[in-house]
Amino acid sequence: MKSLVNISGSVYKNNYEIIDFTLAELQIFKRRQRYEFRSTLENDKYNILSFDEIVNQVNLLNDDFPRVINSSTKVGLYIEIKNYDWYLAEHNIDMAEQLFNALKAHGLSQVADCESKIPIIIQSFYIEALAKFATLSDLPLVYLMHYSATQVWDFEAIGAIVHGLGPSSDYLFNWTPPSDFVSTSPTMSPFIQIAHAHNMAVHPYTFQDDALKYTASAVDEVKLYISAGIDGLFNEFPHSTYNLFTAFGTQANFPASSQSFLQ
Numbered sequence: 001m002k003s004l005v006n007i008s009g010s011v012y013k014n015n016y017e018i019i020d021f022t023l024a025e026l027q028i029f030k031r032r033q034r035y036e037f038r039s040t041l042e043n044d045k046y047n048i049l050s051f052d053e054i055v056n057q058v059n060l061l062n063d064d065f066p067r068v069i070n071s072s073t074k075v076g077l078y079i080e081i082k083n084y085d086w087y088l089a090e091h092n093i094d095m096a097e098q099l100f101n102a103l104k105a106h107g108l109s110q111v112a113d114c115e116s117k118i119p120i121i122i123q124s125f126y127i128e129a130l131a132k133f134a135t136l137s138d139l140p141l142v143y144l145m146h147y148s149a150t151q152v153w154d155f156e157a158i159g160a161i162v163h164g165l166g167p168s169s170d171y172l173f174n175w176t177p178p179s180d181f182v183s184t185s186p187t188m189s190p191f192i193q194i195a196h197a198h199n200m201a202v203h204p205y206t207f208q209d210d211a212l213k214y215t216a217s218a219v220d221e222v223k224l225y226i227s228a229g230i231d232g233l234f235n236e237f238p239h240s241t242y243n244l245f246t247a248f249g250t251q252a253n254f255p256a257s258s259q260s261f262l263q
Contacts, residue, residue: 019091023050055106058118070242076119084129096132111138123166131161142166142203159198167191169204172228173214188229205234207241219244226251
């Protein structure tokens with residue numbers, strides 16, 4: 001084994017890089033539960049899927065097993081470009097180009113292609129990756145944001161590239177806005193107000209029924225997110241969350257956009 005691997009600033013000891021393996025070798029491995037507080041009964045039962053296999057499975061779901069609940073919306077993909085700078089610097093691989101080419105091979109590289117097939121949103125913690133992807137495709141882009149109490153964000157510059165933000169939920173409830181911020185809502189999060197002012201939707205991460213951060217119940221936590229004015233939500237319990245959103249409605253009032261996948 002390699003003794004030390006540094007990927008995008010994260011150091012991994014006694015580990016391999018994914019790029020060290022072929023796809024056939026990777027698919028020998030089985031998936032495991034990442035959280036210690038959840039059941040491990042499903043460990044080692046399922047293979048690692050390739051990108052092509054995932055796209056094919058989603059197509060199969062939409063064609064042969066269409067939704068009954070929320071039937072007006074097809075099952076889609078929210079695809080993350082990961083470790084963009086590392087792959088580019090260490091291996092001269094542009095993951096934005098790689099993803100675009102993979103989507104193009106499935107006829108899914110532009111919004112017009114996806115509207116009748118699979119809704120697709122591209123997400124990344126790397127604004128450079130999204131900027132590059134924007135030169136290749138008009139698919140909606142979401143910039144993921146680690147929480148920092150001191151980070152100063154240029155919302156105008158970010159909004160010139162992306163259609164939405166995927167912030168840590170702490171930005172909604174713990175973040176202090178700039179001193180010149182003027183609120184237009186007594187309940188909506190200042191972060192969301194600023195994002196909306198720059199025509200960006202907000203999809204915070206990650207809501208978990210079994211790992212609540214701000215309240216004592218999943219119902220109250222969903223209410224909290226809704227009152228903050230979110231446009232979407234990264235969550236790991238979509239069935240219960242969908243039912244709660246249906247019951248409570250939305251307070252986002254996000255302006256109409258051609259990027260309807262974000263709403």
